[in-house]
Amino acid sequence: MTEERISPSLVRRRDALRLAAAASFGAAALPLFAQSPEAKKLPRLITVSGAITEVVYLLGAEGQLVGTDTTSLYPAAARGTPKVGYMRQLSAEGLLSLKPDAVIATNESGPPVVLDQVRSAGVKVEIVQADHSWGEVQRKIQVVGRAAAREAQARALQARLDAEWAQVQQRVAAAQGRKPRVLFVLSHSASPQVSGEKTAAHAVIGYAGGVNALGGFEGYRPMTAEAMATAAPDIVMTSDQSIEAHGGIERFWQRPELALTPAFRKRSLVTLDALLLLGFGPRMPAAIAELHPKFMAAVA
Template sequence: MSLLNFRHHVFAGAFIAAAFASPAHAEEPRIVSVGGSTTEIVYALDAESDLVGVDSTSLYPKAAREFPDVGYVRQLSAEGLLSLRPTLILAGAEAGPEAALTQTEAAGVRIVKLEEGYTPEEVAKHIEAIGAALGREEKAAEVAGIFRADVKAVLAEVAQIKTHPRVLFMLQAGRGPMLVSGKHTAANAMIELAGGVNAVSEFSGYKPFSPEAATLAAPDVILMASDTVEALGGAEAVLSQTALAPTPAARDGRLVSMDALYLAGFGPRLAHAIHDLAAELHPEHEFAPLPARPWTEAE
């Protein structure tokens, strides 16, 4: 083979490889959604047909679990993201590490990163931001408008409640130690939105469970993710723990469990999650049901 032909073959091969790897040459949108609430928004905007991958926290709706999994939201790799040849990555605030996103963006992939925020208005802004990124502004405006109205309705009811139970949120972090939620967390925000008071306010974030501190916090209600309660042997087993047994929550048998993503995901189902948690925290009040929405009724 002549030198000229050799160079021609090398150039052609490199061009084909680049065309295959570069999203700029993709004919159709190829979206990777990273973050459970981010994926929920994609479905709420009827854009799931453009998805080619999600992260491992994208558990709702169930159909999202059928897509290729790029890994845990906080432990992404550029190689894993780029292997799906995405044209757009929608990244929740918790997505990382930053180096993986930077490398992916340097490869020519557009990334829309959402801002962290544990307020209903932040969720509405996330819906609008994803709508803009997907070219579905009109649909996003519709969904955000309905979402805001639902939140307004449930918060108006919560504002009427005179009782404010002390709530202790406990989290099992994988195989690690039990953690409790302080300030500036999704759990803290949900407790307050539902008319409760976080029983732990001495620190921010999540810290390892201290039996003595749990007893001193004297919670009226223990709040946990459903899978954590199941892993610990059920509500009775949880409330009978030495640290919790002396608390008002154990005395009154008040343990509330909810699906983790529903409870703390801060996605388009937030208004309904606030409603359901508020109903558990305030059994003396009969909350008016919120209308079912397509994004709350998906399988």
């Protein structure tokens, strides 16, 4: 029977029944929808570490970022996020003003009293232990995945990066010949410093198949002529930012302390972006893959 053969009153009654059924279904379904995980508001995040911010972008959670610290410069879009200051000089007022649900930082962030104030205000504070290991990178991925409610994506990212890391470390382990002596110079200001043990630079040198030319102390010390003569590095490693602070590579090599080193005679220098080089973030396998052949070329 076609629509034209039905009486108008019957059509009106049928449509009314359809609308009533639809309304009844919607009312019953609404509470179920509200309780589903998909309907929950995604957490608002502040990241205090350039490497942690990188992970947020790789997990596709950048839309949840309401603030980052001043070390968060990669990818380029991160530079446009509201800034909460330098990672070691945070303020509770600045963090809380952005109304985050979670702040993700490392144990190098602070001051600790500020993070305690943020916790007291009811904001979740996630702290990643930084120990300059591949495990640190893994922990950053896991913590961001949990805080951003993107744990499945985090597991997939970690599996991919674990495979990349294993491959590059196999290449480093298979290298033949003498390990180069590498000196790391931190020179973002007028007073250059060199790295000893228990630093990110020390760990990176080892992962890339080199030996830290300076040992016997932890942390950083001023770069002196005596230290350079003792270190006798085959290669000098520094950041792109250090070179920029000096006004270019030629100006960098003009420092009299460096003239006492074998690296100076060969102008053996390796530079990378500071966050890529020392950040212990998801680009770590790429950084080591770039450094290793350059290290080995210095002693070939």
